[in-house]
Amino acid sequence: MANNNADPIGTGLKERTERALSDEFLRKAVAYTTDKLRNGRMSAKEELGQWEVWRERGKAIRKHTIEHLDYYLGQFAANVAKAGGHVHFCQTGNEAVRTVLDIAGRHEAKLIAKGKSMVSEEIHLNHRLEEIGIEAVETDLGEYILQLAKETPSHLIIPAIHKNKRQIADLFSEHAGERLEPETKQLAAYAKRKLRDIFLKADIGMTGCNFGIAESGTVTLVENEGNGRMVTTLPKVHIVVMGMERLVPTFEDVEAMLNLLARSANGQKLTVYNSFITGPRREEDLDGPEELHVIVLDNGRSAQLGEPLYQEVLHCIRCAACLNVCPVYRHVGGHAYGSVYSGPIGAVLTPLIQQDMEEAGQLAYASSLCGACYEACPVKIPLHDMLVHLRHERVKRKLTPLGERLAFKGFRRMFGSSKAYRVATRSAYWLQQPFVHNGQIRKGPGPLAGWTQSRYLPMKPKRSFRERWADLQWELRQTPQTPQKPKTEDGRGSSEGGEAK
Ligand code: SF4
Structure with a gap:
């Protein structure tokens, strides 16, 4: 099974948007769920109190880390190695895929159990594994549904946000060869049965990484289903695929970030499962992989380091709060963006990491520039400003239509002269x-x-x-003016006409 990873960005933003806007069900489903997530975030932040202080702290941690990323990457890699793991720095998506294939080849792997990982979606890993006969099975429920449907995620944390129980029941029934009712318990039980087998048989477990802790070389994973625990403990080999920016210096920092992440994502105080993985299993451990590989991916990220307008995009912790409040995302959902990363963060990140201002750069217009994304962002990334800079960049490179450029030239002339x-x-x-x-x-x-x-x-x-x-x-x-009453010496109106009695 593999996701249909054909990148739909080529089909045109306008067509994708029109398709999404004409899908009544999608619009209702996305608005309903994003409302729930947004309200959850609002209550959670109120309950915690001093939210702005927390946001400042989050911003400061991310800013410091990204400004010293070379140092923390070195420290993280050294500590992973000290704990018995292997670190692979990969500059491109292709390099990362080759590294996974190498590891899989050495272990003659045929089956990979995957936890949720947006980076593996970014590099179209499942597709590449399938090409050489390795089955990669998504074990996060939302991702599992999408894999069966041959679709890509449409939300950072709720990948199947656009599907309802009936559609999922149809999908699972087709796969099961028997009719399953659109009941949450029954559908979840079916997925559980299927996935249990995958956990037990998988040669390799693969996950993403929410935060790498530099001081200890620890990989932090947060999830609500427990599948991450299975994927990281049962197979003999664990491969982590992480973006190079996903580091924090210390455990103390990760504590602050986990508080911000869970509350901003869906209003939880803490995500249900928080795993801290330092190296492969030790002799005294009851379970865990014999080998741990951490693939640290650049794929266009380092080009943003030192970029005054865009460096802050690397502060993102992928909580999806900006998606849930974005008036554009709430109308069109994630697939309209044609990218793995959707919503305001996707509109900024995609053209930057793909270094494609022409096609992907059009995403800069998928925004009303209302600034709601900035207000919601737990690490205060000014996405709305970045979207304006991206638009400016497209104008500078003459990537906007000729008619539009001429119209704006005329506009400037018109407003430059009163005549x-x-x-x-x-x-x-x-x-x-x-x-x-x-x-x-x-x-x-x-x-x-x-x-x-x-x-x-x-x-x-x-x-x-x-x-x-x-x-x-x-x-x-032309109107005759009413004569003003002459003023008395003390500055008040004269008593001409007598005092009111
Ligand atoms: S930009 Fe901010 S709000 Fe959006 S996903 Fe990243 S951290 Fe969350």
Whole structure:
């Protein structure tokens, strides 16, 4: 089984967005779940108290780590090795895949049990494993559902957010060869039965890494299903695939980050299973892998180091809080982004790590720039500013349509001269006439067509605000002024006319 990893980014942002917008079920499902997650986060942060202090702390930890990433990577690698593990630094996705294939080849592996890992999705690992006859089975329930459906995740922490029980029951029934009812317990029990076998038979367990702790070489994993524990203890070999930025210096730092992560992700005080893995099993251990490999992936991340506009994107802890509050994500879901990483963080991260301003760079427009993502982010990443910088970058590289560039040039000229502005606004009244119906433009020409597809544009009135203002001034000047009462010496109005008695 493998995910359908064909990268849909090539199908065009507009087409993907239109498809998502016309899917009524998807829109309702995404809005319903993101509402729940958002409300959970709000209550959890209120209950904890001093949330802004926690956010500042989180930001400071991430900032310090990323500013000294070379040091902490060295320390982390040395401590993993000291604990008996192996670290592999890989610059590209292909290099990371080759490293996994090498390890799998040495162990003649045929079956890999996978815990949730966005980085392995990023490098299309399942697909590559399948090509050489190695079966990789996702054991996180959401990922397992998507693997059967041959789909990619549409949310960072709830990958199957766009599916309901009925769809899952149909999927599982087809796989099981018998009818399963759309009951959560029955469906979960089916997945459990299937996956138990995978845990026991797998030659290799593979996971991502939430945080690597530099001072001890520890891999931290958080999850709610317990599958991560199985994957990291039963198979003889454990491979961790992690982004190079996912480090914190100390255990004390990880404690702060876990508090922020769980609360921001879904409002939990603490994720149910928190595993801290330092090296492979020792003689006295009852379980655990005989070999531990940690693959540290760059894949475009180091290009952001020292970049004043974008370095902070490496602070991300993948909590998905920005997705849950984003008005765009909440309408179109994750697949419309055409990338493994969706929502505001995906719109920034994807073009940067793929170093693709042309196609992936279009994601910078998948935002209303309202700043809700920044407000929700536990480590205060200014995603909305980065989206503006990315748009600017596309304009600088002339990647926006010619018509748009000419229109903005004209716009600049118009606003740069009051005479040109007056002429343009006067002629606009006459130019709009062929499109006006009952005082509204219902079907705009050219680029305006997109705007009027879902709303009407009020027609521009004949007289401009300036003209009406000038008229008003003139009228006021013509109106005889009411004579002012002369003031008395003490500054009050005169008593002419007598005091009110
Ligand atoms: S950008 Fe912030 S809110 Fe979004 S996933 Fe990353 S840490 Fe969470």
